[in-house]
Amino acid sequence: MKALMSLGALIGVAGLLLLGGMTFDVVPSNTVRLVEGYMPIQLLLEVACFVIGFTGLSYMASAMGMALPRFWQGIGFWIFLMVYLKYRVYPPIPFSVRAMYGTVGLVTVFMWVSANEEDWNKFKQPIMNVLDAQTGMNRLLRYVYLVLIPILVGGFSFNAMMPKSEEPIELRTVHPAPPASTKVHGKTYTLQTSQNPYRVNPEGKYDQEFSNANIVEQGMGRLMKPNANPWDEKNQGYLKYVREGGEIFFQNCHFCHGDNLNGRGLHAFAFNPIPANFTDPGTIAQLQETFIFWRVSKGGIGLPNEGFPWASVMPPWEQHLTVDEIWKVVLFEYWHTGYYPRTWD
Amino acid sequence: MGLLAGKRIFSIVALCMMVGLLLLPVVVALPSLAIGEETHAGDAAKKDGDKVEKGRDVYYKTEGIVSGAPAPKTTDGVKDYPRYNFESRVLLWFANQQHLYYGSFVLAVPIFCMIIEFMGVVTKDKALAKRYDQLAYDFIKISLTAYSLTAILGGILIFTFLTLYPSFFSYLSGIFRPVMHIYALMFVAESGTLYIYYYGWDKMREGFLKWIHLSMSVVLNVIGTLLMFLANSWIGFMMSPAGVDEQGRYLGNIWHVIHTALWNPLNLHRILGNMAFGGGVVAAYAAYKFLASKTDEDRAHYDWMGYIAMALGVAFLIPLPFAGYWLMREVYAYRQQMGITLMGGLLAWLFIIQATMIGILFLCTNYYLWQAMGRMRGAEKYQRYIKYLVFLLACGFVVFITPHTMVMTPAELKAMGGQQHPVLGNFGVMSAKNGGINVIITTTVLSFVWYMRGNKVSTVSWAKFGNIFMGVFFACAYFNIIFLAVYGYYIPANVRVGLSVPQVATTLSCLFFMFALNSFMMKGAKQMGAIEWGKISARSQYALIMLATAFTWMMALMGYIRSSVRLFWHVNEIMRDNSPWAYTHTVGFAANMISANVLFFWITILFVFWLGSLTAKKVPVESKAGIPGSVPQPAPSH
Incomplete structure (x- = not known):
């Protein structure tokens, strides 16, 4: 048990040193990198390692007779969480999300320190000591708090009420609900039931399985499957249309959406927000092909009311491309990102 | 003997009457239904010179004879939307929400009574049986006052519809004419059954008569549930209409109108939701009484009452997210844009608030259970973990609310370089959220298992193996849930x-297998110490109050979401809302309105509780081991 706790303490110390170093730029901020594709679970595992580390540290400190009071353990853990979210995760997390996580952190710290009567008494002891003010130091602290707390509350209130010149917060709907049907080049498409006519096997029959089996591998490499190279002239059906879609993409779309379809094209940073990142699992991977067909056809100007503030400069591509070309581009986007379009079967 | 036989006959007659009341609406409605349809269709045929017009069902795609008028095309004005000088919708929202709160409460409480009364009947401990019986009686007494309020609020709701939305209500009642009559008759049946059930309590306290009384509670709940199903058919129709053609004309098949795409998922979700809500409200009542108690005996009683109500509520809370998942799946299947x-568009932020409320419910439950371990000796061994x-819980919660x-x-x-955060954006999609909520529920199951074995040590020969098996089972469950996510x-x-x-199956396996295994292991277990009812922290009771408040807030929120998803339609894609209020409220306004509804409900329900306490009668309960109000002993209620 002692050996395990020692190991835990070692992890805790190493983790804290690394985090501190990365926060104050003593060690490079990419010393421990967030690995693409594993970032979310890596984040949770890292916090779990810190929890194990803190448990070990707490155990060792107690064994050495230098136990940290429960009050400071609680406060310390919450501060650690805030520092971790602010300085470890990149790109920076918006304040609204950090505020949510911070509140959850505060609630869970409270649940931990008050889970049983003994811990709760330990936690509130320093607060009670200051309130009771039996010693000179506590009496002094009580006076300090008496002055400091109203000033802090007043300061926060003033800050909250003060008119600001910052741009207002936007609650933008990234994926507004599509219409039931859309009319492109004179033909009406029902979004719930329409299908991409080019998702076909070499025999020319609609085949979702075939196309799914021939998309690129997901992950950093984005490797093509063996014998599934769209630029092989011999390939017919799905892969042929992917090639044609790719040609259209690189003639029209890649300037903004980027060579890797990650929204970082040549002109991307002229816009805010930058164009959609198709490699993110929160974009086309969550949507039906018909949704993309509608968005490409109608562009930013065709967004419905709930898409306010319509922060999209995408042109309505129906004015420049044929219906077939739009379907082929959509096909290429799914192929290249390695995602499957959403289906309802 | 003669008196007993008389009572038996009386009870059986009462039960038969209830069954008769249950069947009455159906029997009465059937011929009128048939005649009504024929006459209507016949009238239509006469007008068109014997030419029968046919229409195509918008959902079932079947053909039927047009038997009703098309949905009215309303215009903004006093004819279709008479009004005061403020938003009519807000008034309707308020009336509807309050009626729903009380309706849910009076439907849930009799189910509790049935369960608690049954527990009282089957338990061998006579003192405990009496205590259960008294608890069930207290519950039904509270529900009786709430029942009157439900009816009053129902009346207010109908008047609000009739006076502020006459065209819409006229159309809806035209379609649902027979259903509304059956509903009214069912309400009569419900009232009759409830009164017989309540006033017959003392007369049917023992033996065979008690079983008859218990059967009445089953009949009462069957009627109540059917009532709710009928009311659900109206909202189901408004969201996902069926049984009408594109113009909204009724096609003569009432079953199609009732059995819409979302009816069954709504039914299931509402039953579970009502039960969880009812449990929460009763638990909050017990918590309030506990905090206000002056004696140890009262504290012990209300501590026990709070525990029972919380356990029942949480038993229905656990499957609730799965029922909700089914409902959303059906919504997607019905209309993608809906x-x-x-979940991804206009109302997505309300869903994040909903996720937060669900998380709070489970956090409160776990916190209460950890606090409850404090009243049993021997549970310290679990507390350090x-x-x-x-x-x-925090990890599951954070993922769930991102x-x-x-x-x-x-x-x-x-600064973020795009709308999607490359790390946290992954938590924002369904796969991660399913993992998050399943981790939360599995952890709640684990807390329950720890609570159940808190003051016990298994004495079975395979105890060590059993403990290791349980540990490995939970570890595998967590791994499987996270891996699948x-x-x-x-x-x-x-x-x-x-x-x-498989994720849900994993969570439910933990629930059923681990509870069963734990029960086997704890049979004849060595008691480390007693459960000292009443000796629980005040924080636990605040957790119960928080639990109930979160339930009520979430109910109002979800009701608003379900209703506002129709956007500018009274009846989705059939009857357009042309009032000036056919827009979606801001999140802030909706949250304020929800909070006002919650506040009003709690103020009025306190009044109901107060009324209940006016007629409270003290029932002397003989002291016996294991029940509150007596010498503290291990809980037999596990």
Whole structure:
């Protein structure tokens, strides 16, 4: 048990040193990198390692007779969480999300320190000591708090009420609900039931399985499957249309959406927000092909009311491309990102 | 003997009457239904010179004879939308929500009574049986006052519809004419059954008569549930109409109108929701009484009452997210844009608030259970591991509430380099959220298992093996849930949706297998100490109050979401809302309105509780081991 706790303490110390170093730029901020594709679970595992580390540290400190009071353990853990979210995760997390996580952190710290009567008494002891003010130091602290707390509350209130010149917060709907049907080049498409006519096997029959089996591998490499190279002239059906879609993409779309379809094209940073990142699992991977067909056809100007503030400069591509070309581009986007379009079967 | 036989006959007659009342609406309605339809269709045929017009069902795609008028095309004015000088919709919202709160409460409480009365009947401990019986009686007494309020609020709701939305209500009642009559008759049946059940309590206290009385509670609940199903058919029709053609004309098949695409998922979700809500309200009542108690005996009683109500409520809370998942799946299947509006579009932020409320419910439950371990000696061995449960809950909660669409300033948006955060964006999609909620529920199950074995040590010969097996089972469950959540990113969406099945199965396996195994292991277990009812921290009672408040807030929120997903339609894609209020409220306004509804409900329900306490009668309960109000002993209620 002692050996395990020692190991835990070692992890805790190493983790804290690394985090501190990365926060104050003593060690490079990419010393421990967030690995693409594993970032979310890596984040949770890292916090779990810190929890194990803190448990070990707490155990060792107690064994050495230098136990940290429960009050400071609680406060310390919450501060650690805030520092971790602010300085470890990149790109920076918006304040609204950090505020949510911070509140959850505060609630869970409270649940931990008050889970049983003994811990709760330990936690509130320093607060009670200051309130009771039996010693000179506590009496002094009580006076300090008496002055400091109203000033802090007043300061926060003033800050909250003060008119600001910052741009207002936007609650933008990234994926507004599509219409039931859309009319492109004179033909009406029902979004719930329409299908991409080019998702076909070499025999020319609609085949979702075939196309799914021939998309690129997901992950950093984005490797093509063996014998599934769209630029092989011999390939017919799905892969042929992917090639044609790719040609259209690189003639029209890649300037903004980027060579890797990650929204970082040549002109991307002229816009805010930058164009959609198709490699993110929160974009086309969550949507039906018909949704993309509608968005490409109608562009930013065709967004419905709930898409306010319509922060999209995408042109309505129906004015420049044929219906077939739009379907082929959509096909290429799914192929290249390695995602499957959403289906309802 | 003669008196007993007389009572038996009386009881059987009463039960038969209830069954008769239950069947009455159906029997009365059937011929009128048939005649009504024929006459209507016949009239239509006469007008058209014997030419029968046919229409195509918008949902079932079947053909039927047009038997009703088309949905009215309303215009903004006093004819279709008479009004006061403020938004009519808000008045309707308020009346509807209050009626729903009380309706849910009076439907849930009799189910509790049935369960508690049954527990009292089957338990061998006579003192405990009496205590259960008294508890069930207290519940039904409270529900009786609430029942009157439900009826009053129902009347207010109908008047509000009739006076502020006459065209819409006229259309809806035209379609649902027979259903509304059956509903009214069912309400009569419900009232009659409830009164017989309540006033017959004392007369049917013992033996065979008690079983008859218990059967009455079953009849009462069957009627109540059917009532709710009928009311659900109206909202189901408004969301996903069926049985009418594109113009909204009734096609003569009432079953199609009732049995719409969302009716069954709504039914299931509402039953579970009502039960969880009812449990929460009763638990909050017990918590309030506990905090106000002056004697140890009272504290012990209300502590026990709060525990029972919480356990019943949580038993229905656990499957609730799965029922909700089914409902959303059906919504997506019915109309993609409706699903996206709900979970990815306009109303997505309300869903994040909903996720937060669900998380709070489970956090409160776990916290209460950890506090409850404090009243049993021997539970200390589990308490030092609570911090790890807190960590698991926090991780599940954080993932569950991470929004897909983040609120940010344009500067933050630019710093983030796009709308999607490459790390946290992954938590914003369904695959991760399924993992999050299943981790939370599994941890709640683990807390329950710890609570159940808190003051006991298993004495079975295979205890060591059993403990290791349970530990490994839970570890595998966590691994499986998290693995499937991650794996969901690498497979097609239709397969990913299917992954929720093994995730749910894993969680439910923990619930059923681990509870069963734990019960076997704890049979004849060595008691480490007694459960000292009443000796629980005040914080636990605040957790119960928080639980109930979160339930009420969430109910109002989800009601608003379900209703506003129709956007500018009274009846989706059939009857357009042309009033000046056919827009979606801001999140802030909706939250304020929800809070006002919650506040009003709690103020009025306190009044109901107060009324209940005016007629409270003290029933002397003989002291016996294991029940509150007596010498503290291990809880037999596990």
